[in-house]
Amino acid sequence: MQVAICGCGWLGLPLAKALYQQGCNVYGTKTALADAKLLAQWGINGFQMQLPLETNEQMEYFAPLLASDVMVINIAAGRQSVDKEQHYQNVMSLSHGAKDAGCKRIIFISTTSVYDGRQGRVVETDDVMPITNSALVHVKIEQALREQWGEQLTILRLSGLIGDDRHPVKFLAGREGIKDGNSPVNLIHLDDCITAICRLVEKKAEMPVLHLAADFHPSRHDYYTQMAKQRSLPLPQFEMDNSDNNGKVIDASATLAWLGISLKHNDLLSSK
Numbered sequence: 343m344q345v346a347i348c349g350c351g352w353l354g355l356p357l358a359k360a361l362y363q364q365g366c367n368v369y370g371t372k373t374a375l376a377d378a379k380l381l382a383q384w385g386i387n388g389f390q391m392q393l394p395l396e397t398n399e400q401m402e403y404f405a406p407l408l409a410s411d412v413m414v415i416n417i418a419a420g421r422q423s424v425d426k427e428q429h430y431q432n433v434m435s436l437s438h439g440a441k442d443a444g445c446k447r448i449i450f451i452s453t454t455s456v457y458d459g460r461q462g463r464v465v466e467t468d469d470v471m472p473i474t475n476s477a478l479v480h481v482k483i484e485q486a487l488r489e490q491w492g493e494q495l496t497i498l499r500l501s502g503l504i505g506d507d508r509h510p511v512k513f514l515a516g517r518e519g520i521k522d523g524n525s526p527v528n529l530i531h532l533d534d535c536i537t538a539i540c541r542l543v544e545k546k547a548e549m550p551v552l553h554l555a556a557d558f559h560p561s562r563h564d565y566y567t568q569m570a571k572q573r574s575l576p577l578p579q580f581e582m583d584n585s586d587n588n589g590k591v592i593d594a595s596a597t598l599a600w601l602g603i604s605l606k607h608n609d610l611l612s613s614k
Contacts, residue, residue, distance in 0.1 A: 343367070345543055346410035346445075348391070348436060349417045350381060352508065353451070357414070357536050358386050361543060369407040393417070393432035395439045408443035412543050416451040419476045426479040433483050437490055448491050449542055452480050452499045454528055454553055460590045466551050466597060488550075496547040498539065501555035501592050504610065505532035511569040516576030523580025525589030526559035527566075531607035541601045549600055555592035556608050568611065 343366050347358040350370040358370045362385040371391035372378040381388030389407055401408070415436065419429045440448065457464045459471025472478045487495050502510060514520060538554055563580040570577050598604065 343412065343543070344369070344410045346407045346413040346440075347371070347386075348407075348413060348415050350377075350386070350388075351416075351418070352505070353503065353532065353535060354414070354416045355381075355384075356532065357416075357539055359384050360536050360540055362386060364540065366543070369410060371407070394435035396435065401439055401442065404439065405443055408440045408445060410440075410445055412447045412449060413440050413445050414449045414451065414539065414543070419479055426475050430479050430482055430486075434486055437487055441490060447494045447496075447546060448487060449496050449498060449539065450484065450487055451539075452484055452497050453477065454499045454501045454555065454590075454592050456481050456484075456499060457590050457592070461588055462591060463593050464553075464590050465593050466549060466553055493550070494546075495550070496542055497551045498542065499551065499553035500535060501528040501530045501553070503532060503535065504529050508532070509569065511566050511573065511575065511578070514566050514578040515570050515573075516578065518579040520562075520578055520580045521583070522589065523563035523582045524561050525583075526591050527562055527610075528555045528559065528590065528592040529610055530554045530556055531605070531610070534603075534605045534607055537603055537606070538597070538601055541603060547600065549596070552597040552600070553592060553594055554597060555594050556605055556610050557594075558608060558610050559591050565610075 345361050345366045346369040347354045348371050350358055350372055358368050362368045368386045370381045370386040371389050373392055375390040378388035378390040389404060415433060417433060419426060455474060455477040456470040456472045458473045458477055470481050472481050484497050535554060566578050
């Protein structure tokens with residue numbers, strides 16, 4: 343099977359490595375030429391790609407990648423300073439190129455922040471309620487991709503990503519006045535994301551939308567305070583909201599059942 347990983351960053355690169363180890367012919371993209379060349383050391387066919395794709399020359403150059411059996415679109419919207427409309431145009435130019443080249447199936451990596459306006463338990467069939475600009479553009483991309491690809495699109499919405507070298511407590515340590523201290527955390531470990539996406543590459547999902555989160559939802563205050571103590575970091579100071587806004591709890595049980603997997607990292611208290 344030929345698989346394209348568009349965006350070989352913190353998630354995309356270990357995913358590409360895992361798929362190569364499973365015997366896939368893997369294409370990967372990086373924005374810098376030097377980084378794209380380095381992908382070869384892991385058996386990945388590297389391409390330097392800067393979006394949007396606009397010319398026939400670009401389409402011809404990327405044709406081997408665009409014509410993959412499965413394309414995983416894993417391109418971050420970026421910080422608030424990034425033009426979200428431009429991000430939409432970038433992703434859709436890639437999608438159009440893949441469609442024209444004969445790609446068979448798309449997996450779009452989205453975010454559970456599209457549910458941020460919801461309260462309580464959230465399942466895969468619930469309607470989105472985006473609030474932030476990033477969430478809004480993700481919903482816009484999801485809808486446009488669905489119109490273009492129909493049943494050949496699987497949307498995978500990921501909760502907050504953590505891993506051995508990445509944890510959000512590092513950015514919260516010592517900060518004061520952090521809002522929503524009572525809200526539950528929704529997190530997923532890198533290892534479990536890779537397991538799930540590899541399974542999705544193997545077979546087309548019967549569910550059009552999947553999402554991932556560990557079955558572990560203490561309050562932000564309790565969780566990040568404990569994580570800061572484990573790492574000997576300054577404790578974050580949260581505002582404890584007494585309103586009826588209890589936050590969302592991502593329930594990924596249907597996704598995990600369909601994929602036939604169990605999470606390796608489910609309590610997240612021992613994650614580095």
